[in-house]
Amino acid sequence: MSTAPDTRLLKQVLATVDGDDPRLKQVVSALVTHLHAFVNDVRPTEQEWLAGLDFLIETGQRWCGPHRNEFILLSDMLGLTTAVDDVNHRGPDGMTPSSVEGPFHSPAPPRELGDWISSGPERDRATPTVVHGRVLDCDGTPLPGAVIDLWQANDTGLYDSQDDSQDQGNLRALLTTDAEGSYWFRTIRPSSYPVPTDGTAGRLLKAIGRHPMRPAHLHVKVTAPGYRTLTTHVFLAEDPYLDSDAAFAVKPELICVPRRRESPGDQERWRMDGPFEEIEFDLRLVPLDWTADDGEQTEERQ
Amino acid sequence: MSTAPDTRLLKQVLATVDGDDPRLKQVVSALVTHLHAFVNDVRPTEQEWLAGLDFLIETGQRWCGPHRNEFILLSDMLGLTTAVDDVNHRGPDGMTPSSVEGPFHSPAPPRELGDWISSGPERDRATPTVVHGRVLDCDGTPLPGAVIDLWQANDTGLYDSQDDSQDQGNLRALLTTDAEGSYWFRTIRPSSYPVPTDGTAGRLLKAIGRHPMRPAHLHVKVTAPGYRTLTTHVFLAEDPYLDSDAAFAVKPELICVPRRRESPGDQERWRMDGPFEEIEFDLRLVPLDWTADDGEQTEERQ
Structure with a gap:
């Protein structure tokens, strides 16, 4: 499934990530790196990519509000909330x-x-x-x-x-x-x-x-x-x-x-x-x- | 920055990704894998993670509509649209x-x-x-x-x-x-x-x-x-x-x-x-x- 990523483009994007907040720079750089790797792995068609973005729009517009947070639910369902919990609560x-x-x-x-x-x-x-x-x-x-x-x-x-x-x-x-x-x-x-x-x-x-x-x-x-x-x-x-x-x-x-x-x-x-x-x-x-x-x-x- | 991912959790999540559509299974599996790697790389605090999800909610609720698509804009700004374009248009x-x-x-x-x-x-x-x-x-x-x-x-x-x-x-x-x-x-x-x-x-x-x-x-x-x-x-x-x-x-x-x-x-x-x-x-x-x-x-x- 994996393909060699377009490192030229990725490097070009990463070179633009700077600003006054070193933590934000770290987070955005990592996000960019992993999302580019995702694109290179699955080679989404343009229709697939737009369908993915539409999914995010619908999630925010239709299923988030004062009493519901569908992005948290998605995070839970993909094991990401547990992953975040785990990295924050290691102990003896x-x-x-x-x-x-x-x-x-x-x-x-x-x-x-x-x-x-x-x-x-x-x-x-x-x-x-x-x-x-x-x-x-x-x-x-x-x-x-x-x-x-x-x-x-x-x-x-x-x-x-x-x-x-x-x-x-x-x-x-x-x-x-x-x-x-x-x-x-x-x-x-x-x-x-x-x-x-x-x-x-x-x-x-x-x-x-x-x-x-x-x-x-x-x-x-x-x-x-x-x-x-x-x-x-x-x-x-x-x-x-x-x-x-x-x-x-x-x-x-x-x-x-x-x-x-x-x-x-x-x-x-x-x-x-x-x-x-x-x-x-x-x-x-x-x-x-x-x-x-x-x-x-x-x-x-x- | 990188840390060994929690492969136990990741494997557990990937084992639940199935269904009738092999392409969707491939895309979701890759997304899960890369997002877990992102979490393990940046070790977000819970506050940071929720701030990220709030950013997605605001993007969908406030900045997407009939005449605007902020998720496409974000995709453009992070070089992802170009990455998708590139993988779809290789040629001689x-x-x-x-x-x-x-x-x-x-x-x-x-x-x-x-x-x-x-x-x-x-x-x-x-x-x-x-x-x-x-x-x-x-x-x-x-x-x-x-x-x-x-x-x-x-x-x-x-x-x-x-x-x-x-x-x-x-x-x-x-x-x-x-x-x-x-x-x-x-x-x-x-x-x-x-x-x-x-x-x-x-x-x-x-x-x-x-x-x-x-x-x-x-x-x-x-x-x-x-x-x-x-x-x-x-x-x-x-x-x-x-x-x-x-x-x-x-x-x-x-x-x-x-x-x-x-x-x-x-x-x-x-x-x-x-x-x-x-x-x-x-x-x-x-x-x-x-x-x-x-x-x-x-x-x-x-």
Whole structure:
């Protein structure tokens, strides 16, 4: 597929990239280099090239607005958001890996440890679930007073902002870890769901034979003084889309196994009045001053 | 600048690119590969990445419409349009090189050989110019009946569509070559001009320290049965922007030297009533059935 690029033209273009901002110069130079390599690889016809530009126009004009950003969706669907996330969040062994924030974060109501965060009609339908764990340093030191910002879809795969049957703030919470760095809350099991398919990203997915599904997950953002903010997913082990997440956000360390609990002792311990599932997930944060021993490609970029 | 790409993620994304259209699969796979390489090269922060996506949104929403296509302009400014043009128009030695069409083509009025194509107020201000030459096969065979579609800016750098002082069709013409494959017409010398700078492309040019100027040129599209349609520019030799065309459309073979003519004989020959400049430019077309001897990277793509 690859052909020798027209280096004369590329050099000519690169020679014009200058200006006062060395970072911008670096970024534009790299973009120009890679896009010229793309053109030389695929040798687009003029009709194909214009069709590509029309795709960008339609994406901006028709599918981006106050409540939608189709370019972010495209970035997610091509694994680029995860690639950007990865280069910005390298860290030590034992850290909980970062994962993309996605479009559904919004301010969450503060709640007490143990609270139900589900108060909509899904409470009567869905699998009751207890989620608990600790926020820790990578060396295992508990972090009391860490704040966990949590959001999840319901059992039909909808967030409060997409679903009139849910009150604003449903299935969202701000929780603070206790003196042992522990947290827990009661909720329902979320469902997998499709990303929006009516726009250009959906058209692309269909054309390349891909499904639009994201595996079921809880979304968390954890902050603690002296530590990097961690945004990540908690995935559920048996989800059929774990190996084909449309957003490429799954990492093995983020998958946990919900355990079925039925005994009166378990029900009493977690204040449940029937069978439920238990999810245990620890969140291990990276100190702000962490640097890689080898110093290679691992510094934090903020 | 370069770092080892996250090949695990890239492979994962590429494994999802399939579908019924092998060409689309090839294009999307190459795009994904080059964009991931870009991310790994520049390691954008999340803020930088979102700023890049916002740039695309603004380009589509604010600067594209029925009379403007800022994505084409960006493609021009980054040399990508010329790169696409180049991979589609390789041909034999002696061919007139292709060059980008740009945004100003529109239907032109048929005119007779020798006609004035300038009838606006520029006729009283600008340098009178005679343009002539032949349309030929690459082997030098004249092509009678070839149609030359011509458009140019006036002496202030404006096309009819940008300038209320010009009638529609001013400085445009459809001419047909005579029995010897010759053409000629009378016009005025065009001026260099800036591309639009009020949009995202202009902002980018400014940020990377570039001027927006295109060197003075005539634009031609030549059709003849049995030959590839040739779209190209004719540039004027002493233009200060020849070495820094904002659209990277200049090729050495497309530069011609306007010659000052003052003698009564010259004036009589070209039906001019005063001093003028003479531009001679032959246009050499490539047969539709041309193929490279070595067959390597040179077939026509339509």
